[in-house]
Amino acid sequence: MNWIEIDRNICNSCGLCVKRCPRCFSRFDDRIIVTANENTCNLCGHCISLCPASAVTHSQMSMKSFVPFKKDVVFALNDFLQFIKQRRSHRHFEKTQIPRTDMEILIDICRWAPTGSNVQTVEILVIENKERIELLSSLTIDFFRFTLDEVEKKVRKMESEGKEIPEDLQLMLSVYDYRKRLVEARDSGLDPIFHRAPAVIIFHSPVLTSTPKDNCVIAAHTMALTARNMGLESCYIGLFEAAFRGSQEIRDNLGLPVGHKVYSVLILGYPLLKFRTSVDRKPVKTRWE
Numbered sequence: 001m002n003w004i005e006i007d008r009n010i011c012n013s014c015g016l017c018v019k020r021c022p023r024c025f026s027r028f029d030d031r032i033i034v035t036a037n038e039n040t041c042n043l044c045g046h047c048i049s050l051c052p053a054s055a056v057t058h059s060q061m062s063m064k065s066f067v068p069f070k071k072d073v074v075f076a077l078n079d080f081l082q083f084i085k086q087r088r089s090h091r092h093f094e095k096t097q098i099p100r101t102d103m104e105i106l107i108d109i110c111r112w113a114p115t116g117s118n119v120q121t122v123e124i125l126v127i128e129n130k131e132r133i134e135l136l137s138s139l140t141i142d143f144f145r146f147t148l149d150e151v152e153k154k155v156r157k158m159e160s161e162g163k164e165i166p167e168d169l170q171l172m173l174s175v176y177d178y179r180k181r182l183v184e185a186r187d188s189g190l191d192p193i194f195h196r197a198p199a200v201i202i203f204h205s206p207v208l209t210s211t212p213k214d215n216c217v218i219a220a221h222t223m224a225l226t227a228r229n230m231g232l233e234s235c236y237i238g239l240f241e242a243a244f245r246g247s248q249e250i251r252d253n254l255g256l257p258v259g260h261k262v263y264s265v266l267i268l269g270y271p272l273l274k275f276r277t278s279v280d281r282k283p284v285k286t287r288w289e
């Protein structure tokens with residue numbers, strides 16, 4: 001089945017569709033030929049969006065989504081750069097819940113984050129229930145406590161046997177103190193995982209898809225930057241991602257669809273702290289060729 005139809009009465013043969021998408025479009029003299037199907041077309045929508053005559057119709061996409069842009073929006077460069085530089089990881093939040101309508105805007109904008117081969121397979125789990133967030137935080141710390149005990153046991157045994165500590169254990173030892181402090185923080189009544197944020201956003205995806213991690217991280221950062229524009233701030237929580245990978249209990253608790261993994265996690269909320277200055281960052285090592 002051919003997914004695309006060209007309205008021959010209005011097509012002006014400009015060839016833009018052929019230039020953009022030679023996999024699906026070709027030209028014979030003045031006639032444009034199109035064969036778009038599941039083997040050739042990844043539903044990017046470019047041919048429809050580019051066509052100056054609005055002559056292209058796609059059967060697998062909602063044509064109502066192709067709304068003309070009235071103008072190009074450009075932000076003053078310095079404002080835009082400051083907006084990016086002003087983003088900080090926030091770990092102190094007001095108790096206020098994020099209105100559902102705002103959450104919906106933040107989820108919706110992720111649809112426009114790019115995905116490898118346009119697979120659009122990123123899914124989002126929003127957790128706003130305080131007790132549930134506390135439970136997941138607790139399970140994460142329990143997991144770290146367990147892995148700390150295991151590492152400690154292994155290292156002690158190897159040392160007593162005069163064996164050299166292998167690289168993977170050495171790596172675990174390098175984060176040992178940090179994770180130990182997390183356990184201590186929880187024991188003193190803090191939430192060192194989700195920082196008592198009003199919302200935890202979990203980006204997950206089937207493992208067997210194009211670039212799952214990249215897709216989730218790009219969606220997460222799209223959300224994080226949009227949230228800044230709505231008075232919200234965020235922080236990535238890689239610790240929970242690590243615990244998800246290692247703990248069957250957390251995986252069972254989240255109940256993601258079979259074959260899915262967590263690839264990015266954000267906490268979101270109204271910030272209690274205001275950063276007054278920019279911060280120092282190392283220059284990006286760059287090689288020009």
Ligand SMILES: Cc1cc2nc3c(=O)[nH]c(=O)nc-3n(C[C@H](O)[C@H](O)[C@H](O)COP(=O)(O)O)c2cc1C
Nearest residue numbers: 087088089090091192193235236237238239240279
């Ligand atoms: C992938 C990723 C994972 C992170 N995981 C955590 C985390 O688990 N807990 C936390 O408090 N901060 C976490 N952070 C925040 C970093 O510590 C923070 O981005 C870094 O210190 C720089 O600070 P800035 O975001 O304010 O510029 C993470 C950041 C990234 C990019």
Ligand code: SF4
Nearest residue numbers: 011012014015017051
């Ligand atoms: S871009 Fe539109 S007008 Fe141009 S050749 Fe393709 S279908 Fe015809």
Ligand code: SF4
Nearest residue numbers: 021041042044045047
């Ligand atoms: S939607 Fe994208 S991949 Fe499909 S025919 Fe149009 S340009 Fe080609």
